[in-house]
Amino acid sequence: APAAAVVFANEVDSRARKDPRLKEINDKAARAEGVEKSRLLAQWNDLFKVVHSEKLGEVAAEFDSIHSVHRALEKGALHRILPPGELRPYLIDALERGIGKAIGESTGERAVGAGTL
Numbered sequence: 001a002p003a004a005a006v007v008f009a010n011e012v013d014s015r016a017r018k019d020p021r022l023k024e025i026n027d028k029a030a031r032a033e034g035v036e037k038s039r040l041l042a043q044w045n046d047l048f049k050v051v052h053s054e055k056l057g058e059v060a061a062e063f064d065s066i067h068s069v070h071r072a073l074e075k076g077a078l079h080r081i082l083p084p085g086e087l088r089p090y091l092i093d094a095l096e097r098g099i100g101k102a103i104g105e106s107t108g109e110r111a112v113g114a115g116t117l
Contacts, residue, residue: 008059015055022051 016022022044029040072078082090 008063012052012055012059015059016048016052019051019055021047 025040025044025047029037029044032040069078069081073081
């Protein structure tokens with residue numbers, strides 16, 4: 001849901017505001033006055049929170065049904081997917097390469113090989 005909340009905030013808000021349950025309260029509030037209008041607006045605010053949460057879940061489900069790590073790989077957004085067992089060695093190697101490059105740049109030398117710190 002967090003991705004949907006950020007990327008699709010306007011869509012979620014729009015869907016929530018179009019919900020028939022909220023429209024019904026809006027219609028009643030438009031005709032009401034005084035205390036009754038205040039009560040309906042408070043009811044609308046409470047219901048909006050519930051409806052917004054529902055719509056956020058719907059948009060998140062739609063997003064998740066389309067977007068995945070495997071799709072990102074197919075589209076070229078990722079270079080590869082690492083199995084869990086390869087993650088630690090990959091990260092260590094990447095850090096060693098980065099440190100070696102940084103040390104080589106700061107001394108004006110070129111790093112000879114990864115694996116030494």
